[in-house]
Amino acid sequence: xxxNEVKKKDIRHVSNWxxxxxxxxxxxxxxxxxxFKCYSTRTDKYGFLWDFKIYECEDCSDCPLKAQxxxxxxxxxxxxxxxxxxxxxxxxxxxxSVPNEQIYARRKIEVESVFGHFKGNRSFxxxxxxxxxxxxxxxxxxxxxxxxxxxxxxxxxFSPEQRKMKKIPKKNSTFFFGIxxxxxx
Ligand code: SF4
Numbered sequence: 001x002x003x004n005e006v007k008k009k010d011i012r013h014v015s016n017w018x019x020x021x022x023x024x025x026x027x028x029x030x031x032x033x034x035x036f037k038c039y040s041t042r043t044d045k046y047g048f049l050w051d052f053k054i055y056e057c058e059d060c061s062d063c064p065l066k067a068q069x070x071x072x073x074x075x076x077x078x079x080x081x082x083x084x085x086x087x088x089x090x091x092x093x094x095x096x097s098v099p100n101e102q103i104y105a106r107r108k109i110e111v112e113s114v115f116g117h118f119k120g121n122r123s124f125x126x127x128x129x130x131x132x133x134x135x136x137x138x139x140x141x142x143x144x145x146x147x148x149x150x151x152x153x154x155x156x157x158f159s160p161e162q163r164k165m166k167k168i169p170k171k172n173s174t175f176f177f178g179i180x181x182x183x184x185x
Pocket of ligand 1: 028029030031032034057059060061063064065066069070075076
């Protein structure tokens with residue numbers, strides 16, 4: 001079973017519950033009502049405001065599924081961010097459409113490792129600027145630095161000192177250097 005299939009069977013996930021739009025109420029796996037309770041706003045550590053709708057189960061006492069469903073002492077609550085959920089659903093629909101699914105599969109092979117490198121090794125996890133144009137420029141600078149470092153790494157790899165240490169003949173090193181440059185571009 002893959003991760004998505006496991007998630008679809010997990011009773012903790014509200015997306016697996018029945019939702020009644022008319023009453024704005026979920027029906028939990030124990031068949032109890034989880035109605036809308038109130039709105040709430042939170043500020044995250046970056047200063048962004050997040051709006052939530054809070055739903056609370058009418059009665060979780062004596063529920064045989066409590067251990068699987070919630071760690072809360074009282075009734076189970078669920079916090080629903082309408083904007084985030086709508087955008088997530090839109091992105092998922094777009095990702096799993098036929099042409100996009102193929103592009104997405106290629107993305108995992110071709111560019112994910114570069115993004116992983118930016119985030120994991122270069123600690124570039126969030127843009128400092130806002131607005132499409134500024135973000136484009138900021139990302140361009142990050143990508144340019146990435147490419148310059150790659151070239152510097154390749155040049156170092158084929159430097160006379162490295163060749164001497166690894167005993168690579170000059171003609172072989174020129175050949176491999178050429179291959180590297182072709183692959184890089
Ligand atoms: S813990 Fe509460 S919300 Fe969860 S299944 Fe039981 S009754 Fe429903």
